[in-house]
Amino acid sequence: MASAMVLSCSTFFTLIGFVLVLFGGITDNWAEYSVLRRDLQNQVKKGTDLNQIIYFPRNFGLFHVCFPDDVPSGIGSFSKLGYNCAQNPELKPSQSARERFSTVQNQHYYFLWATVFLYAAGLVTAAVGILVGVVGCWKGSARFTLFTGFVMFFVVLLLVAAIALFHWVQYQERHMLEMEPYYRSWQLILKQKTTFAYGWSYVTTWIGVVFLLLGAVSLILAYRSIKQSKESIYKAKADALYAQHYEKSMMPYGGAYNTYDIYSTYYGHYPTMQAPGYYAPNPYMYGHQ
Numbered sequence: 001m002a003s004a005m006v007l008s009c010s011t012f013f014t015l016i017g018f019v020l021v022l023f024g025g026i027t028d029n030w031a032e033y034s035v036l037r038r039d040l041q042n043q044v045k046k047g048t049d050l051n052q053i054i055y056f057p058r059n060f061g062l063f064h065v066c067f068p069d070d071v072p073s074g075i076g077s078f079s080k081l082g083y084n085c086a087q088n089p090e091l092k093p094s095q096s097a098r099e100r101f102s103t104v105q106n107q108h109y110y111f112l113w114a115t116v117f118l119y120a121a122g123l124v125t126a127a128v129g130i131l132v133g134v135v136g137c138w139k140g141s142a143r144f145t146l147f148t149g150f151v152m153f154f155v156v157l158l159l160v161a162a163i164a165l166f167h168w169v170q171y172q173e174r175h176m177l178e179m180e181p182y183y184r185s186w187q188l189i190l191k192q193k194t195t196f197a198y199g200w201s202y203v204t205t206w207i208g209v210v211f212l213l214l215g216a217v218s219l220i221l222a223y224r225s226i227k228q229s230k231e232s233i234y235k236a237k238a239d240a241l242y243a244q245h246y247e248k249s250m251m252p253y254g255g256a257y258n259t260y261d262i263y264s265t266y267y268g269h270y271p272t273m274q275a276p277g278y279y280a281p282n283p284y285m286y287g288h289q
Contacts, residue, residue, distance in 0.1 A: 006225050007137055007145070010218030013211050014133065014152060018126050020208030021159060025119055028061025028085060029199030031170065036193040037070065043189045053089070054181045054190065059199055062116050062166075064088055091116075105179070108172045115165040122158035126212065129155060133219070142226040149219030156213050163205065 024030075035057045041050065051072050059066045066085040071077050077084045090112055093101075101109065129151035136144025178184045183191070 006218055006222040010149075010215050010222050011133070011137065012215075013218055014126075014130060014215030017208045017211030017213075017215055018123075018130060020204050020211060021126070022123060022208075024201045024205030024208060025062060025123060027081065027201040027204075028064045028066045028083070029059045029201035030062065030166065030205075031060040031202070032197045032199040033058050033060075034195045034197070035190075039193050040189060044187055048187070052181060054186065054194075059083075060088065061201060062119055063091070088112075102179075104172065104176050108169060108177060111165050111169050111172070115162050115169060118158050118162035118165065122155050122162060125151060125158060126155045140226065142223050145219055145226060146223040149216050149223060152212055152216035152219060156209055156216060159205070159209050159212070163209075 035055060037050075037055060037057065040055060044050070051074075053065065053072055053075070056067055056072055057069050059068065064080065064085045065088050066080065066083040067077070068083060071084045075086045075089075077086045079085070090109070093109070098109075129148050132144055132151065133148035135141075136148055174183045186194075
């Protein structure tokens with residue numbers, strides 16, 4: 001009973017966590033930049049190209065950048081979940097731009113892709129773990145349940161590593177990269193009119209990671225509960241078999257230590273006629289009536 005309840009909790013936590021993490025990964029509200037575009041038009045330096053992405057309100061995801069209001073022209077935007085989005089240009093810079101990358105830019109580029117790969121690896125590993133967990137739950141296998149618990153712990157590590165790299169990428173863009181289009185190269189008025197915040201996709205992902213962690217802990221507890229339940233069942237069966245064997249092996253008669261006492265249980269229950277003496281006449285013999 002306890003093992004079934006713990007398994008139910010682990011299934012609930014794991015499935016909810018996987019759905020939340022998946023939803024957080026496919027949506028594009030990890031980093032939100034709010035820009036007061038109207039205030040910039042008359043205050044930026046002359047000759048400034050206001051069609052650049054940095055002058056538009058935008059939301060960044062792991063793969064795409066989306067625009068809740070106006071969209072820069074010529075970026076190849078498409079509609080996604082009601083927003084106009086485009087592929088993040090930092091994921092696929094031109095070859096000529098790559099050749100001019102500094103050391104920090106190269107690190108930023110690889111960390112950006114590492115974030116995507118770690119997150120995708122976490123999702124794939126979670127899907128495999130859930131399938132193994134379903135098989136283990138169906139068979140009531142303690143080993144499959146334990147394996148699924150360790151897989152979910154590994155998934156949590158992958159996702160936390162992806163989120164940590166995401167933060168490092170944000171730190172590089174804000175404090176280390178000095179070239180366009182990054183923060184340190186912005187005009188002062190753009191910095192004043194732009195606000196940054198972590199979006200709901202980021203928050204959703206963290207909630208999903210917490211649920212996956214709870215699912216992993218619940219799976220370990222379910223493994224212990226299943227193992228204890230099986231051990232108690234095995235012990236009960238062993239005790240029953242031992243009791244039956246003991247009852248069958250008991251001698252049905254008295255005299256466990258006196259091998260001759262067994263006969264007393266038969267001959268002591270019926271009255272016997274006293275045998276006549278050796279020389280005494282038998283009253284039933286002929287001539288003695």
